[in-house]
Amino acid sequence: xxxxxxxxxxxxxxxxxxxxxxxxxxxxxxxxxxxxxxxxxxxxxxxxxxxxxxxxxxxxxxxxxxxxxxxxxxxxxxxxxxxxxxxxxxxxxxxxxxxxxxxxxxxxxxxxxxxxxxxxxxxxxxxxxxxxxxxxxxxxxxxxxxxxxxxxxxxxxxxxxxxxxxxxxxxxxxxxxxxxxxxxxxxxxxxxxxxxxxxxxxxxxxxxxxxxxxxxxxxxxxxxxxxxxxxxxxxxxxxxxxxxxxxxxxxxxxxxxxxxxxxxxxxxxxxxxxxxxxxxxxxxxxxxxxxxxxxxxxxxxxxxxxxxxxxxxxxxxxxxxxxxxxxxxxxxxxxxxxxxxxxxxxxxxxxxxxxxxxxxxxxxxxxxxxxxxxxxxxxxxxxxxxxxxxxxxxxxxxxxxxxxxxxxxxxxxxxxxxxxxxxxxxxxxxxxxxxxxxxxxxxxxxxxxxxxxxxxxxxxxxxxxxxxxxxxxxxxxxxxxxxxxxxxxxxxxxxxxxxxxxxxxxxxxxxxxxxxxxxxxxxxxxxxxxxxxxxxxx
Amino acid sequence: xxxxxxxxxxxxxxxxxxxxxxxxxxxxxxxxxxxxxxxxxxxxxxxxxxxxxxxxxxxxxxxxxxxxxxxxxxxxxxxxxxxxxxxxxxxxxxxxxxxxxxxxxxxxxxxxxxxxxxxxxxxxxxxxxxxxxx
Amino acid sequence: xxxxxxxxxxxxxxxxxxxxxxxxxxxxxxxxxxxxxxxxxxxxxxxxxxxxxxxxxxxxxxxxxxxxxxxxxxxxxxxxxxxxxxxxxxxxxxxxxxxxxxxxxxxxxxxxxxxxxxx
Numbered sequence: 001x002x003x004x005x006x007x008x009x010x011x012x013x014x015x016x017x018x019x020x021x022x023x024x025x026x027x028x029x030x031x032x033x034x035x036x037x038x039x040x041x042x043x044x045x046x047x048x049x050x051x052x053x054x055x056x057x058x059x060x061x062x063x064x065x066x067x068x069x070x071x072x073x074x075x076x077x078x079x080x081x082x083x084x085x086x087x088x089x090x091x092x093x094x095x096x097x098x099x100x101x102x103x104x105x106x107x108x109x110x111x112x113x114x115x116x117x118x119x120x121x122x123x124x125x126x127x128x129x130x131x132x133x134x135x136x137x138x139x140x141x142x143x144x145x146x147x148x149x150x151x152x153x154x155x156x157x158x159x160x161x162x163x164x165x166x167x168x169x170x171x172x173x174x175x176x177x178x179x180x181x182x183x184x185x186x187x188x189x190x191x192x193x194x195x196x197x198x199x200x201x202x203x204x205x206x207x208x209x210x211x212x213x214x215x216x217x218x219x220x221x222x223x224x225x226x227x228x229x230x231x232x233x234x235x236x237x238x239x240x241x242x243x244x245x246x247x248x249x250x251x252x253x254x255x256x257x258x259x260x261x262x263x264x265x266x267x268x269x270x271x272x273x274x275x276x277x278x279x280x281x282x283x284x285x286x287x288x289x290x291x292x293x294x295x296x297x298x299x300x301x302x303x304x305x306x307x308x309x310x311x312x313x314x315x316x317x318x319x320x321x322x323x324x325x326x327x328x329x330x331x332x333x334x335x336x337x338x339x340x341x342x343x344x345x346x347x348x349x350x351x352x353x354x355x356x357x358x359x360x361x362x363x364x365x366x367x368x369x370x371x372x373x374x375x376x377x378x379x380x381x382x383x384x385x386x387x388x389x390x391x392x393x394x395x396x397x398x399x400x401x402x403x404x405x406x407x408x409x410x411x412x413x414x415x416x417x418x419x420x421x422x423x424x425x426x427x428x429x430x431x432x433x434x435x436x437x438x439x440x441x442x443x444x445x446x447x448x449x450x451x452x453x454x455x456x457x458x459x460x461x462x463x464x465x466x467x468x469x470x471x472x473x474x475x476x477x478x479x480x481x482x483x484x485x486x487x488x489x490x491x492x493x494x495x496x497x498x499x500x501x502x503x504x505x506x507x508x509x510x511x512x513x514x515x516x517x518x519x520x521x522x523x524x525x526x527x528x529x530x531x532x533x534x535x536x537x538x
Numbered sequence: 539x540x541x542x543x544x545x546x547x548x549x550x551x552x553x554x555x556x557x558x559x560x561x562x563x564x565x566x567x568x569x570x571x572x573x574x575x576x577x578x579x580x581x582x583x584x585x586x587x588x589x590x591x592x593x594x595x596x597x598x599x600x601x602x603x604x605x606x607x608x609x610x611x612x613x614x615x616x617x618x619x620x621x622x623x624x625x626x627x628x629x630x631x632x633x634x635x636x637x638x639x640x641x642x643x644x645x646x647x648x649x650x651x652x653x654x655x656x657x658x659x660x661x662x663x664x665x666x667x668x669x670x671x672x
Numbered sequence: 673x674x675x676x677x678x679x680x681x682x683x684x685x686x687x688x689x690x691x692x693x694x695x696x697x698x699x700x701x702x703x704x705x706x707x708x709x710x711x712x713x714x715x716x717x718x719x720x721x722x723x724x725x726x727x728x729x730x731x732x733x734x735x736x737x738x739x740x741x742x743x744x745x746x747x748x749x750x751x752x753x754x755x756x757x758x759x760x761x762x763x764x765x766x767x768x769x770x771x772x773x774x775x776x777x778x779x780x781x782x783x784x785x786x787x788x789x790x791x
Contacts, residue, residue, distance in 0.1 A: 138636075141636075169651045173763065174766070176641075183585050190592065230774070245773065292788060298780050302777070418689075445688075566771060672755045
């Protein structure tokens with residue numbers, strides 16, 4: 001077992017332990033500054049570990065890294081399997097969470113009880129990283145629950161505000177139902193395949209290979225996969241807020257603490273998109289039992305339609321919002337719609353080079369949208385938290401007090417609309433190319449219509465925060481740590497655009513080695529190699 | 539012609555599925571928050587029973603099914619062989635254990651939320667708790 | 673790579689984008705242009721573009737004015753549907769849309785099962 005593998009295994013236990021030791025530490029230490037530093041240090045360590053994992057993955061030629069918990073052989077014990085895709089997204093998510101923690105050190109002056117806040121936020125990071133790194137379907141359920149419970153708690157964090165309670169209760173009720181449904185889906189998978197390991201499921205559903213540990217099949221895998229994938233897709237479209245399952249996002253955004261909104265938008269919903277991609281391309285890919293009866297094509301088509309609907313609904317609803325964060329919630333929904341539009345181009349009649357372009361656009365747009373959104377939320381957070389208001393009418397002209405916030409909002413709007421030197425433009429251009437070369441002109445038109453409508457919504461933020469005069473005099477808060485966050489992110493979104501040719505080449509290699517057939521083969525190959533170590537070449 | 543064992547098994551399976559459907563209806567469409575919590579516990583319990591039933595190795599003869607418990611504290615190789623032959627699948631039971639613990643946490647959180655909502659809104663009717671709209 | 677190697681679709685993309693922006697600007701200009709009342713009678717009432725006179729007491733134009741000016745007339749029906757039918761804020765109404773999506777998934781699964789039994 002090499003270093004990279006141990007780090008993959010250590011990252012979630014570390015985060016979980018750090019999270020649970022916050023309430024214990026509170027028996028001895030009450031200082032707010034200590035908890036700020038503690039949580040920031042933990043998330044910095046997690047970021048360093050995720051980067052180390054990804055660097056060693058690239059150095060090893062994208063060969064998936066496997067960590068076996070307790071040293072058990074893969075189908076028997078839980079494993080974490082990190083290939084190019086989840087290595088990259090794990091790095092991205094831990095970066096977003098690190099920014100959220102950095103933001104929290106500034107925001108903590110508006111919070112009375114930082115102990116529970118940091119416990120829950122560290123729990124959220126545990127859930128996100130666990131969901132991304134895991135190689136086991138049931139461990140995904142456990143991590144999903146860790147993520148969800150922390151998310152419910154953070155949504156209801158301001159328990160004195162009725163809006164926060166209402167949002168959290170709506171989110172938590174349906175969230176509890178969907179996680180139970182995902183539990184049923186894992187049980188159905190287990191009943192037919194006799195295994196819960198992702199690589200083993202891939203082997204049995206696609207490559208028709210068995211192994212000595214989990215035996216061969218126990219039931220009708222075709223119907224079990226149909227039922228399981230139906231439930232799973234419903235669950236993870238809820239987590240990632242696709243159109244008919246998107247209702248929780250604006251509610252939760254309108255009352256949660258601001259750094260939490262950044263974490264939700266940048267990391268939690270992206271996790272849902274990642275899991276759908278993992279199920280549709282790795283576990284039940286183009287050659288699996290699911291593709292034989294046309295189910296895979298038809299649900300991908302449904303996801304495509306819902307992606308378009310989500311983009312349109314999100315961008316239309318954006319225009320009429322009064323609460324700044326509610327507006328950003330609808331903007332997230334519209335971007336998630338765009339992500340699903342490119343995610344679902346994997347139908348059997350779409351050529352594989354088009355699919356490769358589409359998936360490259362997917363990952364590139366995840367990064368562009370996530371960083372642009374975090375930049376936007378931290379800029380607006382600086383303004384709105386200082387004023388104690390979230391209503392756009394009452395915030396009018398406030399960003400004149402904070403020039404850095406004005407710059408941040410401007411850059412973020414350009415990034416999210418997709419203007420030319422920014423990264424958002426290049427990812428939308430790549431999406432457009434994928435749609436045109438797949439022969440679906442209507443999708444390309446839909447992409448442009450969605451961008452155009454949503455630009456009206458972003459214009460509203462401009463118009464409310466930057467142009468009008470101040471309503472009354474405010475006491476100016478110090479920017480503190482938000483100054484470096486906003487300037488670094490503003491430079492980052494510019495660099496994402498300027499270096500897009502090199503970045504795209506890199507992301508294309510990531511896609512080639514994870515979601516495309518070559519990467520799927522490598523995913524199974526690593527698993528088989530570990531098994532061979534136990535059975536002695538069998 | 540089916541025997542009593544198969545008949546009971548099928549009835550059990552069908553009633554679980556009906557139970558899942560009814561409790562899903564309850565948790566999604568009943569307006570009262572308390573009834574939603576009750577339906578949610580029924581829903582997760584039905585899901586747990588589904589898991590247990592799937593772990594029950596149905597295709598064996600009734601005489602060859604036993605709980606996954608080793609009676610001998612220091613088992614010999616033969617003990618382990620017979621154990622592996624008759625014991626039901628223990629993995630779904632482990633899964634259920636995890637799910638029960640998580641379900642408890644979620645239910646507690648929901649009860650707390652309901653109490654706090656009642657203090658603010660004076661009602662537990664979902665249709666009247668709709669401040670966040672549009 | 674992809675971006676520089678395909679100038680044709682890049683130029684189509686940029687020109688469509690430009691077209692959309694022009695349309696948008698046109699809409700904004702059209703909406704903000706002062707309108708003359710077409711009735712032609714000699715009323716002394718101040719015309720405020722259909723707004724209530726109390727907006728004059730506001731220190732500046734509210735940002736919601738932008739929305740109402742552009743969207744109110746043209747998209748009235750769409751928004752009424754979106755707000756009163758879909759985003760009502762009542763959890764039971766959400767559940768209808770969410771279960772519809774689940775039922776579509778399950779229905780497709782049943783159809784696929786039928787297809788695979790025919791093969």
